[in-house]
Amino acid sequence: MKPPAHMLPVVAIALLAISPAPLPADISAVRITRIIDGDTVIADLNGTTVRVRLADIDAPELAQPHGPAAREFLVSLIADKLIRCDSNRTDRYGRQLATLFINGANINLVMVSTGHAWRYRYARKTGALADAEAIARAEGRGLWAESHPVEPWEFRKGRLSRAELAKPAAWAQRSQRREL
Template identity: 45%
Template sequence: MKYLFFLLLLFCNSIFADFSGNVIKVIDGDTVDVLTTQHKTIRVRLFGIDAPERGQPYVNKSRQFLASLIAGKNVLIKAQSQDIYHRTLGVIFYQNKNINAKMVANGYAWAYRFKNKATDESLVVLESIAKKNSLGLWSDSNPIAPWDFRKNKNN
């Protein structure tokens, strides 16, 4: 039993290992395609954040800001897990800077919440500061969180 647990732990760690690569495409404010050194393209969803959806204010500005930070750059991804769409959920670092946090701190994304619980509480603090300073999407009179937008759109 002890060996089975060790093998399972080893297997899980190898699935979500850190990796690096070049950002070849910025899909939107929270999703990019990365070309690894093994010439494999991996779609990465930035863990812990949620950027504006198509049809929302700031969708283009959010994508443009993310592109200005990492498009064409070699980044490190600390993989957390995989979502239902088979995207790698990860924290992206460029020059030792947390890009996920920069998106929230500059007002181009929300700290992601599931059932009103944030996946990363440190991002909620950054979101509060951005909101207080009316940065990015927080300069809008009534910003709607992407998860609420998606829910209302599907009703």
């Protein structure tokens, strides 16, 4: 049974409290000063402003359905808090790619498990993120409550016109063809 929407923050906080994952040794403490969207934040690392992209996940763009909700959910989890940040690489835009932790819980995983982000399409097809996405999808959590959510990477490519986005059946057919 899926929890009611008003219970999602409670579920997320419970996940944060019980996460047993040990923290990697190369983690830095940062303060989140701004949340751009559901997968990009601005952090203060000892007086240096750093743009951080949550690694291995992709949240809906703000212009997409559920984009603002994904951002607000991330705000509720980490805004103006001291976060553990595991980052050892940058993306082609110069952003730090990182896994964020609060109280030992993996924020990237929480975003996927609550249906506020996809597992990034280039991430491993197995493992915790893949399992979390499959469960969120099966239980209709967050963006999975929509009949045919559009992946952010497809939205960014501009492959779909506004008219196509408004027709779930057309998107479903296109999505099914791609899976074949």
